[in-house]
Amino acid sequence: MxxxxxxxxxxxxxxxxxxxxxxxxxxxxxxxxxxxxxxxxxxxxxxxxxxxxxxxxxxxxxxxxxxxxxxxxxxxxxxxxxxxxxxxxxxxRKWDKTVWLDEPVAMGEDVVAREIAVWDDPESRYSRTELQEILDKAIESLSPPYRSVFILRDVEEFSIEETAKALDLSVPAVKSRLLRARLQLREKLTAFFKRKVEDPFAYL
CATH class of the missing domain: 1.10.1740.10 (RNA polymerase sigma factor, region 2, helix turn helix motif)
Known part of the structure; x- marks a missing residue:
């Protein structure tokens, strides 16, 4: 803004x-x-x-x-x-682990676009507060390097270039981590809502 x-x-x-x-x-x-x-x-x-x-x-x-x-x-x-x-x-706190974070992924960023997850109209079953809590938990489950990129780009709305500068990364590295973070969140959230539909008490 x-x-x-x-x-x-x-x-x-x-x-x-x-x-x-x-x-x-x-x-x-x-x-x-x-x-x-x-x-x-x-x-x-x-x-x-x-x-x-x-x-x-x-x-x-x-x-x-x-x-x-x-x-x-x-x-x-x-x-x-x-x-x-x-x-x-x-x-x-020794939370960091050595992982290959920036390997190329076999999908273009436009495949995921800006939507994090796809499910059948969750707003009809959850309040905005509940959805935010679910999203927060999913974001917290990301590894720190992915979480940092996602928060700066998609939560704080930094540009790709600003995110790269803030994290001292290359632009391609930011794009790679961002895509991976979005894919992981999409998978987690889609799985969550699918389970809730199949078993309404699964996460109670």
Missing amino acids: TEQATGFDERPLLERARAGDAEAYSELVDRYARRIFRLARQITQNDEDAEDVLQETFLKAYEHLGEFEGLSKFYTWIARIAVNEALMKLRK
């Missing part, structure tokens, strides 16, 4: 913050803290770690504020810091 769409121009706040205005930086923190926490929580799946990531993100952003050139949105810049911090948390 663009600054024009939200009616907010962050540039004056950034200029003041870079000039040492702590109140201006505090306003930026207040504006983006909830989104950064949500992003960190989606990656770490842990409130305590997400809070640590939130604090570290804004501390590091403040320390390196002079390095922000304004070539991207401020949120994109701090989100990159947050993603790096969150992935460091995962590595410290």
Whole structure:
């Protein structure tokens, strides 16, 4: 979402913050803290770690504020810091495993398009809240590298190029991981709704 769409121009706040205005930086923190926490929580799946990531993100952003050139949105810049911090948390917990993540897949990205799953009108059987909870659980089941790409691209709506920059990946690697993440989610969600139809009490 663009600054024009939200009616907010962050540039004056950034200029003041870079000039040492702590109140201006505090306003930026207040504006983006909830989104950064949500992003960190989606990656770490842990409130305590997400809070640590939130604090570290804004501390590091403040320390390196002079390095922000304004070539991207401020949120994109701090989100990159947050993603790096969150992935460091995962590595410290030794969740990462060596896997071949970026092998070519035998399907074009347009096969999946932007739809995550295909099922028979789930909205007729589930509330929006229930559907969100089901989707959240499916996203949490993705391995961290796939989950990070999916969250930035399809949840935070970063462009492919912004996602690649945030995760320090090539554009082809992002596309490969994104497709794999979408395919895995499609499989998980389709299986879920199929089982619910066959056995309404399967997940109770």
